[in-house]
Amino acid sequence: MKILVTGATGFLGSHLVKALLKDDHEVIILKRSFSNTWRLSDVLLQISSYDIDKYTLEKIFREHKNIDAIIHTATQYDRHGEKYSEIVESNVLFPLRLLEIATKYKVGFFINTDSFINKNNNGYQHLLRYALTKRQFLEWGKQFAAISKIRFINVRLEHIYGPFDDDTKFTTFIIKSCLRNVTELALTPGNQKRDFIYIDDVVSAYNTLLKQKDSDFFCEYELGTNKTVTIRYFIEQVHKITQSNTNLIFGSLSYRENEIMESKANNEKLRILGWQDKVPLNEGIKKVIQEEKEFGFEKFIID
Template identity: 60%
Template sequence: MKILITGSTGFLGSHLTKALVHEGHEVIILKRSFSDTWRIADILPKVTVFNVDQSPLEQLFTESGPIDVVIHSATKYDRNGENASQLLDSNVLFPLRLLETASAFKTKMFINTDSFIHKNLVGYRYLPGYALTKKQFLEWGKEFGTSEKIRFINVRLEHIYGSFDSETKFVPFILSSCLRNLPELQLTPGNQKRDFLHVNDAVTAYSLLIRQKITDVPWFKEYELGTGETVTVRHFVELLHQKTQSKTILKFGALPHRENEIMESKANNDDIKKLGWNSKISLEKGIELLLKDEK
């Protein structure tokens, strides 16, 4: 198939792009001209690159011919002081323009990457701008899908982890701290429960979704994606600490929980399982893969 993907230079997007190329698809990556491509440097010669800040989206669709599927994995978080208009532009206006253009050029399917963070958005104060804008774009996707303009699939990810993630995020931060044997690491009590999903398992789900017979795909459908099981954050950190043989002292309870913390989140993955998907990477195996790639 001919697949257009956003976010190829990021964590999940880079893994998706490599998998799609490996599977033999014709892949077009949509990025900014100044994006750092280090994560996908080895497969860049095998993809078509379109710099969205240099040419209009319509030009891409006109020049490339019919695009079968758009996979949208690009996003902006409010971790580094991004203001509301920046988040709105990156997480709502840009994907909406892409959705409109794909619909106008008769693309068959648009797969949106979503997060568990706004699943129960009741006063939770972590990344509030990110959560709000992701929720807003989902509403637009639902409108396009139910109006039968384009098939819109929303993939709601639980806590995804794996190689080449941003160092500012939770798992890479803990991993880096343990590997460097910091004297101590201050943490919350760690009794929040999360559904940790290895990125390789996530990639197989996307691969399955694009292989569906298009007439079997609903106009709008949401899939929760995770293992369907939870462990405490403390258990995850302790396992990572053990596997790295770190000397860092873990100080659980030194920090308070965030305001209105989500104390448990896990995927109801019944629907994705009906398509034939299953999580195959255990937590222990996932951490081992993470450490292997880190080396």
Template identity: 50%
Template structure:
């Protein structure tokens, strides 16, 4: 297949394009001219690249012919003090332009990477701008899939982790703190439950969805990607401390919960299981892999 991928230089996107190349697909990526390509340096010569900041984001459709699938993984979290306008531009306006072009050029499948944190009716204030933009684009996808022949597949990820993720993410930061034996780690009470899913399992879910894309119902469909197991933050952090044999003092309760904190998130993976997918990496095994890279 001919597959266009956004966010290919990021944590998930980089793993995904490598898997797609191994599967024999033609992979075209949209990136910025200033993007850090270190995660995909080994496969970059095998990819067809276009730079969006040079006005090339529509060029693949003219130069490469009809795309079979678009996989949208690019996102802006707002962690670097981006304005709300910048979040909207990155998470709504850009993918919406891509969606418009996809429909115009007859692309049959658009796969959108979504997050569990955008699902609640009332969004937690500390992540509200990010989650609001993710929800807004999801709604646009539903609307446009209802009025066209496009299949819009919303891939809702639970708490993804793995090697080479950004160190300011929760899993990486906890592991780093414990491996460095930092004096203390300030935390909430840790009663929130999360479904931790290893990045390789996320990639395999995308691959299964690609294999079955032509058979999926027309219009909008959502697939939740997780392990279907919920682990409390407290259990998770204590496990990391035990596995690293760290001396770091875990100060549970030293940070207050955010307003409207999501206290339980757990994927319903039955629709994916019906397609033949199941997660393979247990939490401890996944953590060992991340720790080995840190070491």
């Protein structure tokens, strides 16, 4: 298949690109001219790469006819004081333009990457603008599926983790803090329950969806293990496995406003397709720690 991937230089996107190449797919990526491509350094010569600040989408689709699928993983969070307009541009307008041109060039289907924080959301304040724009684009996806007859698959991810994620992400922050033996970590009581899913299992789920030939024009899949543990359990396991001296101060921080206290995936639809998660949590944590140690976690580069 000929597959276009957005967000390919990021954590999830880079893992997807490498898996697609291993399966002998032709891969096209969209990035910015200033994107850090370190995660793809070993495969850059195997892919077609376009800087979207230099090329129009029209030109890219003209040069690569008969694209079979788009996997959209690019996203903009609101962790660093980004402007509202910047978040809307990245999370709504850009993928909307991509969806428009995909229908024009008769792309078979569009896989959108969504988040668990929009599931039964009751006003969760953390990443509020990010969540709003993700919901807005999803509504556009539903409209295109109904009117333009492109298959739109929405993947609602639970708490993904793995090696070489951004330092600002919870799991990476905890693991690196423990590896560095920081003096102490101020934490909430940690009773929030999350469905942690390892990156390899996420990638295999996308691969399963790519193989589906017949489905409704709009489909939605929850992607996780259908099992939860508390945030406290995750942190304590990392602390134990790393043999860290860091002092964990649970309860020194308050929960966020309208905190999501439990989230897990109903992954029955994916299991019906033949997918299953294979990496237990403790094994996944060990894999991340080993990779970070081998890479040199003090030299880790934020994308």
